[in-house]
Amino acid sequence: HSPHPDLSAMKSLITTNKNYDVDIHFPEDKELNLSKYDLVVFHNLPSNKFSMETEIAQLNRKRTPRLFVVGAQTQLSKFNAIQDNINIRGNSASLEEIQADLVPGFSSFTTAQEIGSKLRSFPPLIAPFGQYTSPSGSNVLLRQNIKKIATEYPLLSFKGKDGFKTGVLVGEGIWKWRLFDYLQYGNYDLVTELVNKSIQFLSTKEDKRRFRISTSKNLYKENEQIAFDAQLYNDNYEMVN
Numbered sequence: 001h002s003p004h005p006d007l008s009a010m011k012s013l014i015t016t017n018k019n020y021d022v023d024i025h026f027p028e029d030k031e032l033n034l035s036k037y038d039l040v041v042f043h044n045l046p047s048n049k050f051s052m053e054t055e056i057a058q059l060n061r062k063r064t065p066r067l068f069v070v071g072a073q074t075q076l077s078k079f080n081a082i083q084d085n086i087n088i089r090g091n092s093a094s095l096e097e098i099q100a101d102l103v104p105g106f107s108s109f110t111t112a113q114e115i116g117s118k119l120r121s122f123p124p125l126i127a128p129f130g131q132y133t134s135p136s137g138s139n140v141l142l143r144q145n146i147k148k149i150a151t152e153y154p155l156l157s158f159k160g161k162d163g164f165k166t167g168v169l170v171g172e173g174i175w176k177w178r179l180f181d182y183l184q185y186g187n188y189d190l191v192t193e194l195v196n197k198s199i200q201f202l203s204t205k206e207d208k209r210r211f212r213i214s215t216s217k218n219l220y221k222e223n224e225q226i227a228f229d230a231q232l233y234n235d236n237y238e239m240v241n
Helices: 005-014 053-062 076-082 115-119 174-185 189-203
Strands: 040-043 066-070 087-102 125-133 139-146 149-161 164-170 211-215 228-232
Touching (some): 005 040, 087 149
């Protein structure tokens, strides 16, 4: 929607992966052409000024994955109308500080074991006050912890539908997580992993063949032993044999 420290922070985190290039645009940019991108991040969009209906329709036609970062400028009724990953009944004019709880059993991709305990001490994100629900099919990685009270409200959630994936991060302020990560541990490893694993999962094309099996050759003698080699992958195409 407008300049924000999250933008440069997320760009720095994402481009640690040399396979990714990142461009930053504002909705009024005349050169904005979403058709050339493999993933689009909407930060504080849609807003009162920018409904993004045309852009969303364009992405739907190409089945382009997208990630929404919800914040103070997000127009919630428009946001609810253009995605079905998280529904928010509230008001962006009333904001709340929220921290993150890792959801046990999340299996779409792997995260470092210590990520759950470390995230609890990270600075809170700023999100609209309201009631949050996850419709059927949403896959929640992080839930909201409000004033040290664990809730069922989703904080970071993913959903696949109609041939593409949608992610929602409820709360702006990822730039504070990046700085705090370095202050505490001397690196950006934790927040980089969280952001890039999410980006990778959203942008990975759906592969129905997550279990693969092969042999060393096609023809065998009648009495010859046959050895099979197999690999099992999760939703993020990480081997989990």
